[in-house]
Structures are given as C-alpha cells and as structure tokens.
Amino acid sequence: TRSTRPQRLLRAVQKKAIKGDPQSVISTIDYFCRHSEWAMNVGDEKGAILDSVVCEVSPSTALELGTYCGYSTVRIARLLPPGTKLITLEFNPDYAAVARQIIEYSGLQDKICLVEGASGDLIPKMQELFGIKTFDFVFLDHWKDRYLPDIKLLEECQLLRKGSILLADNVICPGTPDYLEYVRNSPLYESKYFKSHLEYTKVEDGLEKSVFLG
Ligand SMILES: O=C(NCCCCCn1ccnc1)c1cc(-c2ccc(F)cc2)cc(O)c1O
Numbered sequence: 222t223r224s225t226r227p228q229r230l231l232r233a234v235q236k237k238a239i240k241g242d243p244q245s246v247i248s249t250i251d252y253f254c255r256h257s258e259w260a261m262n263v264g265d266e267k268g269a270i271l272d273s274v275v276c277e278v279s280p281s282t283a284l285e286l287g288t289y290c291g292y293s294t295v296r297i298a299r300l301l302p303p304g305t306k307l308i309t310l311e312f313n314p315d316y317a318a319v320a321r322q323i324i325e326y327s328g329l330q331d332k333i334c335l336v337e338g339a340s341g342d343l344i345p346k347m348q349e350l351f352g353i354k355t356f357d358f359v360f361l362d363h364w365k366d367r368y369l370p371d372i373k374l375l376e377e378c379q380l381l382r383k384g385s386i387l388l389a390d391n392v393i394c395p396g397t398p399d400y401l402e403y404v405r406n407s408p409l410y411e412s413k414y415f416k417s418h419l420e421y422t423k424v425e426d427g428l429e430k431s432v433f434l435g
C-alpha cells in the first residue's frame with residue numbers, strides 16, 4: 222500500500238540529512254515540507270520563536286503534547302542543557318513510530334522520552350512514571366480541543382509552579398478559542414501572543430506564551 226506522509230518525510234531525512242546532526246534534520250524537514258509535501262510541523266518561522274522561548278526558559282523539565290514526526294521535539298531537545306529531559310506524548314502509534322526514528326537519526330534520543338498514549342491519561346502519571354514534580358516548560362501542539370482540558374489537568378495535578386511557561390502552537394489556525402479565552406482572562410496566567418504564519422504558508426497563525434502565576 223501507498224506510504225504515509227510521515228513515512229515519506231522520514232525517508233527524506235534518512236536520504237538527505239546528516240546522521241547525528243539535529244540542525245540538518247530540521248533543515249531537511251523544512252525543505253521537504255516547502256518543496257515536496259506540506260506537513261503539520263511547527264516549521265521554521267514559528268520554530269524560531271519556539272527556539273527563543275526555550276533558550277530564555279532553559280528548562281530542567283519540559284513536556285511536549287503532540288510529537289507528530291518529532292520536528293519540534295528535535296528543535297527543543299537540541300537546545301536543552303545536558304542532564305535535562307524532554308517528555309513528549311503522542312497518541313497516534315504511526316506518528317510515534319516515525320518520530321522515534323527521526324529522533325534517533327538526530328542523535329538526541331538520550332534527551333527525549335517519547336510516551337505513546339492519551340495526554341489525559343498520562344499527565345496524572347507524570348510523577349509516578351518520571352518522578353517529575355513540576356514542569357518548567359510545556360509545548361502544546363496536539364489536538365486543539367485538548368489544550369484547555371490538559372492545562373486544567375496540569376493545574377489539578379500540581380505539575381505547574383510559579384513561573385512555569387506554556388507555549389501553544391496554532392492558536393489562530395486551526396485555532397484554540399476556548400484555550401485562548403482561558404489563559405488570557407484567568408488570573409492564574411500572564412499571556413502574550415507571538416504573531417506568525419501557519420507553517421510553510423502565508424496564512425496567519427501564532428504562538429501564545431503563558432506564564433503560570435501560581
Ligand atoms: O492537528 C494538528 N496537530 C495535532 C495532530 C494530532 C495530535 C494527536 N495527538 C498527539 C497527542 N495527543 C493527541 C495541527 C493541524 C494543523 C493544520 C493547519 C491547517 C490545516 F489546513 C490543516 C492542519 C497545523 C498544526 O500545526 C497542527 O499542530
């Protein structure tokens with residue numbers, strides 16, 4: 222049967238990127254998505270904003286909701302100080318299988334823990350599974366209707382602390398209206414919108430950065 226888009230993206234990485242070189246994996250994916258097939262990676266334009274927030278936070282503990290092919294996983298992990306771990310949750314086993322191979326190709330597997338399953342089930346298990354007390358940084362890029370319930374779950378499980386940073390992709394396109402309304406109006410958060418574009422297109426999109434005030 223015909224290969225899937227994530228499989229074709231993986232094949233491009235294995236063919237064109239330099240093994241062990243995260244930047245070449247990132248550049249190869251961006252080139253493939255601009256010139257061959259669009260795919261829902263955060264992309265280079267929003268990726269630069271993601272990079273700057275990760276560098277500013279320099280998190281000891283980080284969580285990514287929505288791995289897809291591992292593009293943003295590699296972007297984040299390549300900037301993490303040694304000894305820190307990025308936990309990334311993926312519901313779709315086919316995406317997870319491709320992401321594992323892209324993460325391994327980049328050479329960053331020691332900084333990343335990819336867990337397959339539903340974020341709603343896994344978030345309450347973060348303490349028992351990983352001994353995580355709180356997350357310094359959370360990147361939201363999974364189902365857009367799960368952003369709000371999942372940050373409420375993070376609050377309930379006391380996985381956020383004063384100063385924890387949430388960065389959410391796609392707050393305009395496809396859009397996460399209930400999440401935006403909540404983080405922009407709740408006294409628990411201080412929020413800021415970074416205007417950008419939907420990956421590899423001229424369509425408006427952006428990232429919302431929210432600081433948990435505790
Ligand atoms: O749906 C998206 N991501 C979630 C994928 C499934 C997550 C599964 N999962 C992982 C963990 N828990 C659940 C997404 C979509 C688009 C998009 C934009 C315009 C368009 F016309 C079509 C699509 C752009 C993105 O940047 C996205 O992130």
Ligand SMILES: [Mg+2]
Binds near residue numbers: 261
């Ligand atoms: Mg996205």
